[in-house]
Amino acid sequence: MVAVIEKQQKIEITKVSHSYSLDDHELPVLNDIDLTIEPNEFVVILGPSGCGKSTLLRMVAGLEHPEEGSVKANGYEIRSADPSRIVVFQDPTLYPWLTVRQNVELGFKIQGKKDNQAISDMLEMIGLQGFDNAYPAQLSGGMAQRVALARALVNDPSVLILDEPLGKLDSLTRITMQKELVHLWQQKQFTGLMVTHDIEEALLLATRIVVMCQRPAHIIGEFKVNMQYPRHRDAEALMKIRREVFDLLGHELDW
Numbered sequence: 001m002v003a004v005i006e007k008q009q010k011i012e013i014t015k016v017s018h019s020y021s022l023d024d025h026e027l028p029v030l031n032d033i034d035l036t037i038e039p040n041e042f043v044v045i046l047g048p049s050g051c052g053k054s055t056l057l058r059m060v061a062g063l064e065h066p067e068e069g070s071v072k073a074n075g076y077e078i079r080s081a082d083p084s085r086i087v088v089f090q091d092p093t094l095y096p097w098l099t100v101r102q103n104v105e106l107g108f109k110i111q112g113k114k115d116n117q118a119i120s121d122m123l124e125m126i127g128l129q130g131f132d133n134a135y136p137a138q139l140s141g142g143m144a145q146r147v148a149l150a151r152a153l154v155n156d157p158s159v160l161i162l163d164e165p166l167g168k169l170d171s172l173t174r175i176t177m178q179k180e181l182v183h184l185w186q187q188k189q190f191t192g193l194m195v196t197h198d199i200e201e202a203l204l205l206a207t208r209i210v211v212m213c214q215r216p217a218h219i220i221g222e223f224k225v226n227m228q229y230p231r232h233r234d235a236e237a238l239m240k241i242r243r244e245v246f247d248l249l250g251h252e253l254d255w
């Protein structure tokens, strides 16, 4: 049966366990993960380094398959990568010999179509108007990551998978881009699934925070963040969730 990809995708991760085979042993990474993500949520995953967060993201992107359990979009097993679910990584991975516009255009080429106006609109939305003909070496880190976001969003994905996308940016650029991400999410109405190591970032962006424990990881806590944007980091409701997340993670990391 051919899967029908709809704009709105409900992601269902059910009883997922996964190990990697190393030279002389198995490395159990994920242990019985259950997570359902509704369309238009912005779910942010927090957890200790190496616990399997990226592995889980790769499964939703169709780049990895669970040993046990299932990962489905609108009831269909995710078996391969698809332009409706796009990943933005920590490194923007731009082609250095292509201009900003040509790099963004590649997003379209994946789908075999091209829309010059859509590319111009996207570049403007993401604050890169006037840089169409610049090369990646001429961009700051923040600008390069904006190009990567534009390349992903020009496809109008249903799910945007963000693997520490702001991890390498300086703190001021990061604050600006956190606001921009929220703005893009509101404008383009994709479902956000993000991994970060930054609890503040999770609090400012997420509609729901999911906390994982040490490897082999399972989900040890979930927090709905029912607050309007832009959020103020000192808001009492946010501070309460921050304390609870810290308690949970602190317990995990033996602070």
Ligand SMILES: Nc1ncnc2c1ncn2[C@@H]1O[C@H](COP(=O)(O)OP(=O)(O)OP(=O)(O)O)[C@@H](O)[C@H]1O
Pocket (backbone or CB within 6 Å): 020, 021, 022, 027, 029, 047, 048, 049, 050, 051, 052, 053, 054, 055, 056
């Ligand atoms: N292809 C692979 N083959 C073998 N082991 C792998 C592979 N990919 C990841 N691992 C291991 O699986 C574990 C989980 O990796 P993963 O990248 O999913 O964790 P993470 O929580 O995203 O880590 P971090 O927060 O440090 O980025 C790590 O110990 C890693 O070394």
